[in-house]
Amino acid sequence: MENPCHMCMPMGGIMALKGIEQTMVIVHGSQGCSTYMRRHIAEHFNEPVDVGSSSLNEKGTVYGGEANLRKALDNIFKVYQPGLIGVITTCLAETIGEDIDRIVTDYRQERKLTTPIVTASTPGYGGSHNDGYWLTVRRLVETLATNTEHHNKVNVIIPNSSPADIRELKRLFAAMQLAYTICPDISETLDRPYLTTYSKIPAGGTPIEDIRRMAGAPATIELGVTLDSHVSPGQYLQENFGVPLFSLPIPIGIQNTDTFMKALETISGRKRPPAIEAERGRLLDGMIDSHKYNFAGRSAIFGDPELVFAVTQLCLENGIRPVVVTGDKSGNVARLLPKNEISAATVVLPDPNFDLVQQYAKKGGVNLAIGHSDGRFLTERDHIPLVRLGFPIHDRIGGQRLLSVGYTGTMNLLDRITNTLLAEKYTHYRQTMYQKYYRKSS
Ligand code: SF4
Structure with a gap:
């Protein structure tokens, strides 16, 4: 498409993964893709943005990029020691038919890894950055959420939002005395305070353990009324674990905010302060x-x-x-x-x-x-x-x-x-x- 109003799918995948605690991303494709995406994200947030690349070249394009992806995984583990790695694809990787699920499964088995690796198929031509974002959030929930005992943290699944907006959502939850798991949460990872020491992976993000426990939540609030059910993470949690879903619009505007606050009142059983x-x-x-x-x-x-x-x-x-x-x-x-x-x-x-x-x-x-x-x-x-x-x-x-x-x-x-x-x-x-x-x- 010429002059589109959106960016490509893997850009959204990176945005989603940047909101998960101790996570690094590998973009399986040419180095130009990850450089372009890093530049856009860094300019918006005015933060350093690390994104790994499998750096597919002519040889990898012709004979397959498995060796490149394995090397990228080795390097990311060595340099960052992440708690989770997200592997997302690009136009090139999808066009040559890379099976990232198979490569990642073999890699984890061979090395007896316990660190989760979440994959998402995000060809640039397959959709917008918004599609890539939601697909990646869904894949995170599908891969990590598991049967768990019931607890009191409400799942809050959000679209790509500004750190200031995420902090405001947290303030409203706190005002209603509700515990929550916001996913993804870039409020700290992409809006850090000034620090004198540099950490390769910034603090903050949704804890991986909290995503695992999303299946035991009392409810999911998903700010995603425009989502199709097959990409809705909230729908997945409802269908597979019986977590009640409140599908709501973003609380912008008085009517939408009223709807949001009423949902918090229903879930908490308390009136707003x-x-x-x-x-x-x-x-x-x-x-x-x-x-x-x-x-x-x-x-x-x-x-x-x-x-x-x-x-x-x-x-x-x-x-x-x-x-x-x-x-x-x-x-x-x-x-x-x-x-x-x-x-x-x-x-x-x-x-x-x-x-x-x-x-x-x-x-x-x-x-x-x-x-x-x-x-x-x-x-x-x-x-x-x-x-x-x-x-x-x-x-x-x-x-x-x-x-x-x-x-x-x-x-x-x-x-x-x-x-x-x-x-x-x-x-x-x-x-x-x-x-x-x-x-x-x-
Ligand atoms: S559209 Fe395709 S080639 Fe261009 S940056 Fe996105 S993934 Fe890479």
Whole structure:
């Protein structure tokens, strides 16, 4: 696809594995693939990002890359001593038909290894980074979760989220006195405090033992309403271990956050504390204050389907009309959006690319773009201001600190959106007045 709104599958696989404690990743393919992915992730998070590569060359491509992958595994064990290794594939490895499951099984048996190695088949051409992310999370849960005694930690399975958003989810769970296992959890691994000593694998991430025990959880909350059931890790836990599944949208927007908080109340059997109710009240107040500006918004929303779904709902509940929205191949985003609120003027693209987004944005008079940095050309070429959200953000600082979930995060995001509309209005205010009124009367 030309000019896609997403990156390739293994990129998402790396993102998922970076959220697991003491984990290293090997990308089975040419060195260029892992370098490109490391660069994107490092620029977004402003953190060092180590990713192993099997460095497939011409010989490996012709005769098979098993020797390269084995060497990469040897080196990773020697240099990093990880608690888990993720092996994911690329276009090249899949095109030559590499059987990574067989290679990894043989390798572990020969060396009598107890360290888990999780594989995921992620050809770059097979889907988006979002597909690679969810497939890898599913493979982690399928490989590690095992029958265990019941305990009180709620599984919280999340889409690719900013570290600030993950910390906010943890705060809400703590406020409801609920124990949790967030998976994956990049809140520490990709947003480290300054330290004087360097550790090759950063601290933090979902403990491997906690993933093993996910089968004994009282419930799973999965922020993944746009997921097909065969890739949903929560569905897997429900079908195989009977863990009740709450499939919820990302808590962005007042309705989605209400749904999220109600689920926490149901699971905990407790009402939310007054401090959280006050945050809801402040959000409502802020929505009323900004509505007189937001009603003029016409938005183009692009990025990961789950994020796009939640942000589209945020726009709808604040009077901003979504003109063009990127969806997914399964059509889940289009199916789930409220029919009576999505007007005939809203286009949901099932197989999106930026050429189409640009085309519909121009036609529909879009004055606000919401999405990652790759949509910045909408500003450069068509003067549509961009509210940066999601991954990757490589032309601004602080992508990892963007807070958008919960009542407080929603208020932050809504303020950014409203202020972008206001800045646009005041930049062109005199010019518009002149064109509208002065020229007509003269
Ligand atoms: S699209 Fe394929 S070749 Fe390109 S970086 Fe991704 S995996 Fe590598």
